[in-house]
Amino acid sequence: MARVDVIMPQMGESIAEGTLSKWLKKVGDQVKRDEPIFEISTDKVDAEIPSPSAGVLAEILVTEGQTVEVQTVVARIETEKGATVEAAASAPPPAPATTAPAASGAQPAAAQPAVAAAPSGPSTIAGGASSGGSKVGTGGGNGASFEERVRTRSSPLVRKIAAEHGVDIAGLQGSGIAGRVTKRDILGFIETGGHRQAAASMHAPSPARHEAPVPEAWPGDVVEPMSKMRAIISEHMTASRRTSAHVTSFMEVDLTRIARIRAQKKAEFREQTGQNLTYLPFIIQSVVSGLKAYPVMNSSVAGSNIIYRRQYNIGIAVALDWGLLVPVIRGADNLSLAGLTRSLNDLATRARAKRLSPEEVQEATFTITNPGVFGSLMGTPIIPQPQVAILGVGAIEKRPKVLTGSEGEDVIAIRTCAYLSISFDHRIIDGAVADQFLAHVKRELEAFPEQVV
Numbered sequence: 001m002a003r004v005d006v007i008m009p010q011m012g013e014s015i016a017e018g019t020l021s022k023w024l025k026k027v028g029d030q031v032k033r034d035e036p037i038f039e040i041s042t043d044k045v046d047a048e049i050p051s052p053s054a055g056v057l058a059e060i061l062v063t064e065g066q067t068v069e070v071q072t073v074v075a076r077i078e079t080e081k082g083a084t085v086e087a088a089a090s091a092p093p094p095a096p097a098t099t100a101p102a103a104s105g106a107q108p109a110a111a112q113p114a115v116a117a118a119p120s121g122p123s124t125i126a127g128g129a130s131s132g133g134s135k136v137g138t139g140g141g142n143g144a145s146f147e148e149r150v151r152t153r154s155s156p157l158v159r160k161i162a163a164e165h166g167v168d169i170a171g172l173q174g175s176g177i178a179g180r181v182t183k184r185d186i187l188g189f190i191e192t193g194g195h196r197q198a199a200a201s202m203h204a205p206s207p208a209r210h211e212a213p214v215p216e217a218w219p220g221d222v223v224e225p226m227s228k229m230r231a232i233i234s235e236h237m238t239a240s241r242r243t244s245a246h247v248t249s250f251m252e253v254d255l256t257r258i259a260r261i262r263a264q265k266k267a268e269f270r271e272q273t274g275q276n277l278t279y280l281p282f283i284i285q286s287v288v289s290g291l292k293a294y295p296v297m298n299s300s301v302a303g304s305n306i307i308y309r310r311q312y313n314i315g316i317a318v319a320l321d322w323g324l325l326v327p328v329i330r331g332a333d334n335l336s337l338a339g340l341t342r343s344l345n346d347l348a349t350r351a352r353a354k355r356l357s358p359e360e361v362q363e364a365t366f367t368i369t370n371p372g373v374f375g376s377l378m379g380t381p382i383i384p385q386p387q388v389a390i391l392g393v394g395a396i397e398k399r400p401k402v403l404t405g406s407e408g409e410d411v412i413a414i415r416t417c418a419y420l421s422i423s424f425d426h427r428i429i430d431g432a433v434a435d436q437f438l439a440h441v442k443r444e445l446e447a448f449p450e451q452v453v
Helices: 146-152 156-164 183-191 194-200 228-243 256-273 280-293 337-352 431-446
Strands: 003-007 017-023 036-041 046-050 055-060 066-069 073-078 246-254 299-302 305-308 314-316 318-320 323-325 366-369 389-393 397-404 410-425
Touching: 003 055, 036 073, 036 228, 156 183, 183 299, 228 323, 246 431, 256 337, 256 410, 256 431, 280 314, 280 337, 280 366, 280 389, 280 431, 314 337, 318 337, 389 431, 410 431
Parallel strands: 314 366, 366 389
Antiparallel strands: 003 073, 017 036, 017 066, 036 046, 055 073, 246 410, 299 305, 318 323, 389 410, 397 410
């Protein structure tokens, strides 16, 4: 008899662990090679993991909800048909999802109506980009926040450098995934003398940290634990607010020209590409132009250094019925409208099918979120770390506007308009620069050349 180990995969270079969120097969089930057998959640993505071999699922070693390091054996597959299936004596079968105790008189969670699924389609993107947060299960230490655990889980070289210079990695904001401290971060911190300043202030009294009181459930309330993704979003949004000095500016953009181009070209575009021409590719191209004109908008903060990105990787917030993901269009500056449209459709479709790889939701340099698809006029989205800005797109609708006629007179016309917002990190971006960037995007959209389509 031969048995094949099923391991927790390395879902991206910087991901050290994953949470086994759901078993899709049970002990004794026949499985095919490459057939999904369990789902995992990392600090970046939910994904279905395929079986490495055909056979029978003989052992389950990691239960649902458990967090383990990559390369941990989570199950074993018997590769010979008819072989005896044995459950691992030391591992219990998959446990049902943990439910927090409800208050007296509360209805069971299952009795509650399900959350409505987000509308489908590539333009179903939502406000507040995120992905990353607290670990559950066996992966963390008591009393440590998610950010602290990720930073201290830096590479051995980084930890060695930090130890030699007496630097506490947990106190640094890294430029890596989820705040992970990189070699460049630690060297930059040391070169700028930050470690000496930190040592000098070790005995200074720390400011009191006020935690909000935990509310209590009342009779009749329903208490449910957060899903893995919701806990991740919660942690990252809070961490971003603590990290960046958030400011938001707004401008109204006249999209009448874009609307006319779409109306004229959509049939030809669909015939040539098989895709529906939406507003979003126009916005992405205009944003990339703005990022090139104002490079600080496409940067990251690494201690007292600014990293100016030379790649233009645009994150697109996609609303899912179980949370929010931000897949990334890499090299957006090299794609045509048709290429951007294909990428948008592909990423959105695979995000909803849990078919994205961790690499496809990493290394965004700028993010666009579109709460306007749900009717929102404008919003103040939170910056996804370690980026320094995020663009929000409000509802695109027809509005009466006062324009100047051919003889200088005022005329009222019906125009297709939307409000764009830019949330930016005021630590390194001044309001004037952010407004100039947004004005650049506005000009690009309002004068978009027809021949580009």
